[in-house]
Amino acid sequence: MGYVAVKGGTQSILEAARLLRYFRLKGDAPPLEVRQIQEQMRLAVDKVMSEGSLYAPFYAALALKQAEGDTIEASFILRAYRSTRPRNYISVPADTRQMKIIRRISAAFKDIPGGQFLGPSRDYTQRLLDFNLAEEETEQVLKFCREYLKELEVLEEAPSFPKVVDLLRAEGLLAKEEEIRPQPPDITREALSFPASRTAALQAMARGETGGLLALAYSSMKGYGDIHPTIGELRVGYLPLNIFDAKGQKVYVGQVLVTEAEVIARPEAAKPEAAKRGNKPQFTLGYGLCFGHNELKAISMAVLDRAMQTKRPKLPAEDQEFVLSIVDGIESSGFAAHYKLPHYITFQSDLDRLRFIRRLGEERENGD
Amino acid sequence: MAIKDLIPQKQAGYNFAFLDEHTKREVRRKILKAVAIPGYQVPFASRELPIARGWGTGGLQITLSLVGPDDVLKVIDQGCDDSVNAVSLRQLVAMTTGIKTTFETGRATVIQTRHRIPEEPLTEKQILVLQVPYPDSLRLIEPSEQKTRQMHAEQDYSRMWVYLYEDIVNWGEITIGARYPVLVHGRYIMDPSPIPRWDVPKLNMAQNLYLFGAGREKRIYAVGPYTQVVPLEFSDRPFQVEDFSGKTCFYCGSKDSFLDEIFNSKTGQKIYACSDTAFCAQRLKIQSAVREEKIVGPGKK
Numbered sequence: 001m002g003y004v005a006v007k008g009g010t011q012s013i014l015e016a017a018r019l020l021r022y023f024r025l026k027g028d029a030p031p032l033e034v035r036q037i038q039e040q041m042r043l044a045v046d047k048v049m050s051e052g053s054l055y056a057p058f059y060a061a062l063a064l065k066q067a068e069g070d071t072i073e074a075s076f077i078l079r080a081y082r083s084t085r086p087r088n089y090i091s092v093p094a095d096t097r098q099m100k101i102i103r104r105i106s107a108a109f110k111d112i113p114g115g116q117f118l119g120p121s122r123d124y125t126q127r128l129l130d131f132n133l134a135e136e137e138t139e140q141v142l143k144f145c146r147e148y149l150k151e152l153e154v155l156e157e158a159p160s161f162p163k164v165v166d167l168l169r170a171e172g173l174l175a176k177e178e179e180i181r182p183q184p185p186d187i188t189r190e191a192l193s194f195p196a197s198r199t200a201a202l203q204a205m206a207r208g209e210t211g212g213l214l215a216l217a218y219s220s221m222k223g224y225g226d227i228h229p230t231i232g233e234l235r236v237g238y239l240p241l242n243i244f245d246a247k248g249q250k251v252y253v254g255q256v257l258v259t260e261a262e263v264i265a266r267p268e269a270a271k272p273e274a275a276k277r278g279n280k281p282q283f284t285l286g287y288g289l290c291f292g293h294n295e296l297k298a299i300s301m302a303v304l305d306r307a308m309q310t311k312r313p314k315l316p317a318e319d320q321e322f323v324l325s326i327v328d329g330i331e332s333s334g335f336a337a338h339y340k341l342p343h344y345i346t347f348q349s350d351l352d353r354l355r356f357i358r359r360l361g362e363e364r365e366n367g368d
Numbered sequence: 369m370a371i372k373d374l375i376p377q378k379q380a381g382y383n384f385a386f387l388d389e390h391t392k393r394e395v396r397r398k399i400l401k402a403v404a405i406p407g408y409q410v411p412f413a414s415r416e417l418p419i420a421r422g423w424g425t426g427g428l429q430i431t432l433s434l435v436g437p438d439d440v441l442k443v444i445d446q447g448c449d450d451s452v453n454a455v456s457l458r459q460l461v462a463m464t465t466g467i468k469t470t471f472e473t474g475r476a477t478v479i480q481t482r483h484r485i486p487e488e489p490l491t492e493k494q495i496l497v498l499q500v501p502y503p504d505s506l507r508l509i510e511p512s513e514q515k516t517r518q519m520h521a522e523q524d525y526s527r528m529w530v531y532l533y534e535d536i537v538n539w540g541e542i543t544i545g546a547r548y549p550v551l552v553h554g555r556y557i558m559d560p561s562p563i564p565r566w567d568v569p570k571l572n573m574a575q576n577l578y579l580f581g582a583g584r585e586k587r588i589y590a591v592g593p594y595t596q597v598v599p600l601e602f603s604d605r606p607f608q609v610e611d612f613s614g615k616t617c618f619y620c621g622s623k624d625s626f627l628d629e630i631f632n633s634k635t636g637q638k639i640y641a642c643s644d645t646a647f648c649a650q651r652l653k654i655q656s657a658v659r660e661e662k663i664v665g666p667g668k669k
Contacts, residue, residue, distance in 0.1 A: 009450040009451055009452040009454065009455040010450060010455050012452065013452055013455055013456060076416075076420065077418075079416040080416050080417055080418040082416065083386075083387070083391075083415040083416045083417060084382060084383065084386065084387075084388065086388050086390070187413075188413060188415075189413045190411075190413050191411035191412060191413050191414065191586040191587075192586075193411065194512075194513060194514040195514070321512055321513060321514055325513070330416060330420075330421055331421045331422075331584045333420070333421075334420035334421025334422040334423060334425075334584065335421055335422035335501075335584055336422075337420055337422065337423075338420065338421075338422030338423050338501070341423065341445070341452075341453050341482075342445065342446050342451060342452075342453075343483075343562075344446050344628055344643070345446050345447070345483040345484060345546060345562070345563075345564055345626070345628075345643060346483060346545060346546040346547070346562045346564070348564065348610065348626075348627075348628065348629060348643075349545035349546040349564040349565060349566075349610055350545035350546070351545075351629070352545065352610040352611060353541070353543045353544070353545045354543075356541060356608075356611070357539045357540055357541055357543060360539075360540040360541060361540070364540070
């Protein structure tokens with residue numbers, strides 16, 4: 001039967017998948033090892049874990065290999081895998097003061113208790129294309145690592161650092177910390193509804209797409225908003241996690257690498273009645289935390305968290321429903337891609353309407 | 369017979385129908401609520417699937433939560449069983465459940481569809497699952513979910529009527545093609561998913577259950593059997609379906625089905641063909657049987 005125009009889907013799909021495999025591998029280079037991606041594409045792996053909302057470095061690296069380096073596609077694969085895993089435990093609320101830091105800076109104060117640590121940062125390097133990397137040899141790499149480790153001083157015990165924002169809190173210049181809720185809502189178990197609690201909003205952003213969050217946060221920084229952020233503290237490090245087991249015993253389960261940003265912003269205008277009660281103006285805080293080493297994401301999150309606390313939202317970055325319903329990369333990319341699917345029916349229906357109103361117009365002209 | 373014999377073959381490493389049992393149960397609970405309040409959008413914790421958001425994940429979660437080992441599944445996209453995404457969705461369900469699938473509308477117990485309702489009337493024993501991109505008709509006039517939920521709660525649909533009225537003022541007629549808003553059981557305005565207007569009357573007082581799933585938007589809604597569903601219309605501007613007058617299907621000659629307009633790449637001619645390919649194939653089968661009977665004569669095979 002002559003169904004060529006619409007049929008033949010099955011065979012085409014199979015062939016497309018085969019061709020895809022060929023395009024991933026053509027060129028005779030040895031296949032990428034997942035370990036190479038996991039160790040040397042560190043930031044891409046971190047981005048995928050964060051956007052895929054599953055802390056699994058090996059699986060994230062594997063997904064990156066499968067997706068040929070497309071981080072949105074890789075996060076999508078990881079997110080789908082996550083759906084098949086039951087949620088057995090909820091961790092005990094973790095205190096980021098316990099974080100084993102690899103990097104910690106503050107833009108608010110020159111000196112901070114515990115000191116500033118640049119850590120592994122690209123911030124003050126010149127972005128010159130490094131031609132030496134084109135010919136990196138295994139021997140050379142191993143030698144560098146050996147020698148570097150020899151020079152390192154290893155501390156007996158990892159220090160923990162007080163938080164910069166605690167200094168401001170002690171002086172009453174910053175609002176008090178919100179109370180910790182032992183059973184926070186889980187946006188993967190209960191659909192987000194608006195207005196969303198701050199906890200739910202932070203969850204939604206923590207799995208948001210870096211580029212999407214950045215664009216929205218930048219709109220606020222650029223002038224479509226007026227929160228004027230200062231980075232109180234930016235931390236990157238390993239956060240220990242505990243759970244309560246069946247007997248109610250606290251058990252250490254491991255650590256996750258996270259990036260945390262605390263942004264200090266201008267005070268909300270105090271209400272006259274609050275001022276009368278002696279409430280003085282205070283700075284406000286924007287908070288961001290995500291899996292892996294991803295500073296742009298954590299900062300963007302913190303800026304948006306603060307922007308969304310604006311009492312009378314006027315601009316896009318201040319509108320909670322607007323921000324939270326568009327930052328998920330899996331949702332936005334999936335929907336943008338769905339326009340590639342056939343839309344013959346809806347288009348036929350639109351054609352019918354267009355032809356009809358054109359005919360109406362013609363009839364009206366002829367009638368005149 | 370052991371219990372394990374009752375469970376069909378499936379893809380190793382995954383639960384029957386991919387989702388874990390708690391998730392399926394939650395979806396079924398939401399479906400029950402949706403059936404109890406026809407046309408009302410029930411929020412649900414939509415899971416990510418190995419199919420992209422916007423590609424039928426809402427419908428798929430409903431289908432995966434409903435099917436049991438004895439179900440027979442049909443999946444169509446644009447009315448066609450062999451359309452690329454229908455193939456992919458069917459493969460996922462078949463791979464993770466091992467259940468039977470079919471192209472024949474009458475044989476299916478569950479039919480998942482995008483953009484069409486089959487031409488053949490469905491029965492009380494069948495469920496039609498529709499994939500939904502935008503679960504709310506009011507999105508046409510109001511982008512905020514918070515506001516549209518309130519409008520539904522208060523049955524405040526005045527802006528929708530004004531929108532339709534202004535459409536007539538601007539163009540002489542309502543210009544909504546597919547996704548034509550309907551009123552369900554005299555209460556909720558509902559988005560029937562992007563089915564053509566041709567399919568809208570099929571929703572009214574139907575024998576079968578209609579379930580609507582929007583995965584990205586995390587909503588489930590339903591129209592139960594024998595429920596009143598009417599398109600929004602003004603008494604002096606009646607609702608119209610697509611006009612195929614004078615056109616027939618190139619293959620089966622049908623004059624009473626939704627037709628695709630197709631350009632023949634060789635001749636450059638425009639032809640029309642049934643969008644519901646199973647309906648078309650069924651008609652062709654009957655026609656050839658009738659022809660055979662004429663040639664051979666009744667009872668002489």
